[in-house]
Amino acid sequence: MSAEILVLVEHRDGAVLDTTHELLGRARTLAAASGGEAVAVLLGSGAAGLAAGLGAARAIVVDDPGLESFSPSAYQAALVPLVRERQPVIVLISNSGPGMDVAAGLSAALDLPLAAYATDVTMDAQGPLVSSQLYAGKIEAKVRFSGGRGIVTVIAGSFSGDSTAAGGSPAVEVVGAAATDERIRFVGLIRPAAGDVDITRESVLVSVGRGIGEQDNLELVEALAAALGGAVSSSRPIADLGWLPRTRQVGKSGLKVKPKAYLALGISGAPEHLEGMRGAELIIAVNSDPRAPIFSVAHYGAVADLLDVVPALTARLGG
Amino acid sequence: MEYVVLLKQVPDLAEDLAIDGDGTGIDREWLSFVASEWDEYALEEALHLRDATGGSVTCLALGVESGDVSELLATCLARGADRVGKVGSFEHGPDSHAAAAAFAEALRGIPHDLVLTGVQAIDDLDGQVGPLVATRLDLPHVSVVTHIAVADGGGAVTVHQEYAGGVVGEFEVMLPAVLGVQTSREAPRYAPVSRVRQLMKTATIEALDGGGGGGGGGSGSGLVIESMAVPTVGRAAEMITGNPAAIADRIAAILAERGIGSGAAR
Ligand SMILES: Cc1cc2nc3c(=O)[nH]c(=O)nc-3n(C[C@H](O)[C@H](O)[C@H](O)COP(=O)(O)OP(=O)(O)OC[C@H]3O[C@@H](n4cnc5c(N)ncnc54)[C@H](O)[C@@H]3O)c2cc1C
Numbered sequence: 001m002s003a004e005i006l007v008l009v010e011h012r013d014g015a016v017l018d019t020t021h022e023l024l025g026r027a028r029t030l031a032a033a034s035g036g037e038a039v040a041v042l043l044g045s046g047a048a049g050l051a052a053g054l055g056a057a058r059a060i061v062v063d064d065p066g067l068e069s070f071s072p073s074a075y076q077a078a079l080v081p082l083v084r085e086r087q088p089v090i091v092l093i094s095n096s097g098p099g100m101d102v103a104a105g106l107s108a109a110l111d112l113p114l115a116a117y118a119t120d121v122t123m124d125a126q127g128p129l130v131s132s133q134l135y136a137g138k139i140e141a142k143v144r145f146s147g148g149r150g151i152v153t154v155i156a157g158s159f160s161g162d163s164t165a166a167g168g169s170p171a172v173e174v175v176g177a178a179a180t181d182e183r184i185r186f187v188g189l190i191r192p193a194a195g196d197v198d199i200t201r202e203s204v205l206v207s208v209g210r211g212i213g214e215q216d217n218l219e220l221v222e223a224l225a226a227a228l229g230g231a232v233s234s235s236r237p238i239a240d241l242g243w244l245p246r247t248r249q250v251g252k253s254g255l256k257v258k259p260k261a262y263l264a265l266g267i268s269g270a271p272e273h274l275e276g277m278r279g280a281e282l283i284i285a286v287n288s289d290p291r292a293p294i295f296s297v298a299h300y301g302a303v304a305d306l307l308d309v310v311p312a313l314t315a316r317l318g319g
Numbered sequence: 320m321e322y323v324v325l326l327k328q329v330p331d332l333a334e335d336l337a338i339d340g341d342g343t344g345i346d347r348e349w350l351s352f353v354a355s356e357w358d359e360y361a362l363e364e365a366l367h368l369r370d371a372t373g374g375s376v377t378c379l380a381l382g383v384e385s386g387d388v389s390e391l392l393a394t395c396l397a398r399g400a401d402r403v404g405k406v407g408s409f410e411h412g413p414d415s416h417a418a419a420a421a422f423a424e425a426l427r428g429i430p431h432d433l434v435l436t437g438v439q440a441i442d443d444l445d446g447q448v449g450p451l452v453a454t455r456l457d458l459p460h461v462s463v464v465t466h467i468a469v470a471d472g473g474g475a476v477t478v479h480q481e482y483a484g485g486v487v488g489e490f491e492v493m494l495p496a497v498l499g500v501q502t503s504r505e506a507p508r509y510a511p512v513s514r515v516r517q518l519m520k521t522a523t524i525e526a527l528d529g530g531g532g533g534g535g536g537g538s539g540s541g542l543v544i545e546s547m548a549v550p551t552v553g554r555a556a557e558m559i560t561g562n563p564a565a566i567a568d569r570i571a572a573i574l575a576e577r578g579i580g581s582g583a584a585r
């Protein structure tokens with residue numbers, strides 16, 4: 001077993017994603033604690049240039065035309081032999097779509113345990129210790145790997161990502177892909193059309209979730225947003241239902257927002273939602289469930305029916 | 320085209336979860352179960368695809384004693400699935416690795432062009448079942464799929480994998496393949512309760528071998544759960560109490576302190 005902490009680099013459109021920098025920051029801390037090394041693994045075609053900006057001791061660049069863009073099958077084919085050979089103590093992967101594909105694929109192919117939905121990873125005398133969020137954030141589990149080594153998929157925003165400078169330029173090693181698998185072919189990226197409102201630029205967001213109950217109730221929050229000089233945003237199910245445009249969705253697959261004030265109304269606070277709004281300056285949550293995980297990130301909370309509170313608040317604001 | 324959907328039940332989050340005596344699992348005594356939301360999207364997609372291409376939809380769930388798997392499978396039939404099967408026999412819902420081992424074993428005996436399952440479930444601590452099953456069967460897999468169209472005369476599917484900010488990656492995937500479904504083109508269709516009840520009495524639920532649960536090396540997750548806890552929610556939040564009017568007053572005051580509302584410009 002080596003004391004390497006491997007980080008899978010996620011990049012898109014020629015840029016490394018923030019979540020990768022978050023993982024590298026933690027990998028360096030873990031490496032320092034265990035006397036090991038933080039190693040970034042970057043898969044791509046002619047993408048070695050991206051490696052210089054990675055905060056790791058070492059970067060392994062797997063260079064192959066088949067890795068030009070992410071493909072679950074191509075990534076897995078290239079990664080399985082690499083991880084098998086290097087025997088890292090931890091493989092850190094972001095809990096993204098590509099991350100889920102790769103992490104579970106590696107786990108099954110290499111018979112290496114996987115801890116998903118992680119919000120923390122530390123190392124002590126007994127080896128890695130992972131904290132994971134289960135049941136949409138309602139349960140926290142602490143787990144270890146039976147053989148002392150494993151894969152962790154980490155929820156975005158769990159570690160601070162602004163420590164990239166600390167790493168400096170890694171020693172870069174470029175290798176070819178040991179294997180390829182073209183059963184999944186990348187066709188292209190599709191970008192959403194610009195929305196009517198750019199929620200990332202609003203200073204006040206009145207955000208609604210499934211607790212709104214019916215589409216007609218949206219009028220109530222529109223009125224509140226107007227009274228506050230803000231805009232209405234939502235959790236994913238509201239966009240899935242088509243009640244609001246997708247461009248109003250906050251979270252993992254929506255937008256990341258940092259308004260001055262974020263009112264979370266009838267939003268449970270699933271990890272995928274929190275990813276997008278936990279950085280707001282002020283978070284006020286109204287939810288009928290006293291154990292809703294949203295209350296663990298909110299600055300102020302009220303256990304109440306939003307259909308009662310919202311009209312009262314709008315009236316109070318003179319809306 | 321032969322579609323297979325893998326489904327499971329999960330604890331209903333509308334009810335409070337508690338930790339068991341060991342402190343390493345959730346207390347199962349009073350749990351009520353519901354179908355895993357994302358598995359329902361997978362079924363809905365399978366039904367649409369079958370209606371477009373012809374073929375059949377087979378729904379599989381593990382034979383778990385807690386919860387009501389027969390009801391889950393009868394609901395699948397009521398919604399339009401062609402066949403349903405219970406795989407293996409388990410006292411409780413097993414971890415994802417054991418579930419994947421059993422599903423993979425069952426799939427070896429069932430024709431499948433496209434296997435659909437939910438992208439994730441709220442309890443899969445050891446990873447998502449879709450890619451675990453796929454890897455065991457050496458099939459390609461894509462997670463977080465929001466769009467599926469059959470291409471290449473049934474030899475492939477075009478799918479969208481969703482990224483942040485609503486950006487999607489489009490992929491062409493050779494069949495057979497496994498997809499982790501994030502959302503369906505339409506909300507999961509309604510199955511009348513009376514029809515489900517009737518089907519629970521009359522329908523045939525095939526029993527399929529899951530390889531004895533522990534079958535084949537590496538079917539365990541390799542995770543050791545040290546502890547589980549209900550996080551102390553609200554430790555950061557200042558809770559506002561009172562009737563709705565009092566809550567509204569307090570929220571308005573908090574906002575006003577920051578120059579928000581009360582006529583303040585944005
Ligand atoms: C890959 C992936 C990406 C995802 N991306 C996102 C994303 O970008 N954004 C996102 O939001 N989700 C995302 N999700 C979905 C996420 O997992 C949750 O399902 C979702 O956030 C739940 O939305 P919700 O809080 O509105 O609904 P629920 O979880 O159903 O919560 C509704 C809440 O409303 C409360 N409530 C009910 N009635 C009332 C009332 N009258 N008054 C007050 N409160 C009430 C309930 O107590 C409950 O807490 C993603 C999931 C996956 C798998």
